[in-house]
Amino acid sequence: MTALAAMTHMSSMDLVAPIESATFSNSLLSDSAPMMCMISQSTQNAITPTSSSNKAQVPKDNAPAKFGAKGSWRWELEGSWMNDFDSDNQLQGAWYASCFLIDNFSFDFGPEVAWFSQGGGNTWGAGPAFMFRWHFLARDTWSIYADAGVGLMFSGANVPSSGSSVNFTPRIGVGASFEVAQNARILTGIRWAHISNANVADNNDGRNSIQLYAGLSLPF
Structure with a gap:
């Protein structure tokens, strides 16, 4: 048990x-x-x-480049008035494409159209031009620059009236750019502007003027 x-x-x-x-x-x-x-x-x-x-x-690949960045492209519409310190005046419109070769240094080129008010007969003109522009003092929303260039102007009559109908148009000046909206800038300045045929014709009666201008710059 x-x-x-x-x-x-x-x-x-x-x-x-x-x-x-x-x-x-x-x-x-x-x-x-x-x-x-x-x-x-x-x-x-x-x-x-x-x-x-x-x-x-995610990066914004399609965002416009910063103003003045190397390799960036912009376009500019410009209007100007010129006076030879006498009675002759010139109104001019231009469209430029701007390519920044290095930071803050651009090569600008495009067509120009002009109206010449002068003694001996008014006339129209048009032709290509190019400039180099250096923004030597560049900030985020503004800059101060110098530019210089030359163009070739074909006119319906002689400019000046004692000159020729095909002329070179060298110019040099200073200006400033100001941001007025995102990626949009106003450019304005003053230039010394010359027009003559550089002795390629019998008569080379040139003209020197002061040029006041303003333009709108936008990215491509």
Whole structure:
């Protein structure tokens, strides 16, 4: 009887032990499940960037270059008035393309159209021109520059009236640019402007004028 009782007691203990072990394991898993979920979620958040971060890191490849940046292109519409300190006047409009060869130094070129009011008969003229412009004092929203260039002007009559109908138009001056809107600048200044045929014709009666101008510069 004693041996049977002992065997019965041991058998009961053997049944209870697995049950208690399983209960403990289930309890441990139940308690650790929230922590494991939190660790998994934190790891996922660390690996996967948010959509706002992705948007912040996307570069704006189509944004216009900073004014005066090397390799950037702009275009300019310019209007001007010239006077020879006497009775002859010239109104001129121009469209220039500007290429910045280095920072703050541009090569500008384009067509010019002019109306000449002069003694001996008024006339129209047109032709190509080019200039070099150096923004020697450049800031984020303004600059001061010097420019110089030359053009070739074909007119319907002689300019001046005692000159010729094909002339060279060298010019040199100073000016300033001011930002008036995002990527838009006003350019204004003063130049000494000359017109003559450089002795390629029999008559080389040239004219010197002061030129006042203003223009609008925008990126391509």
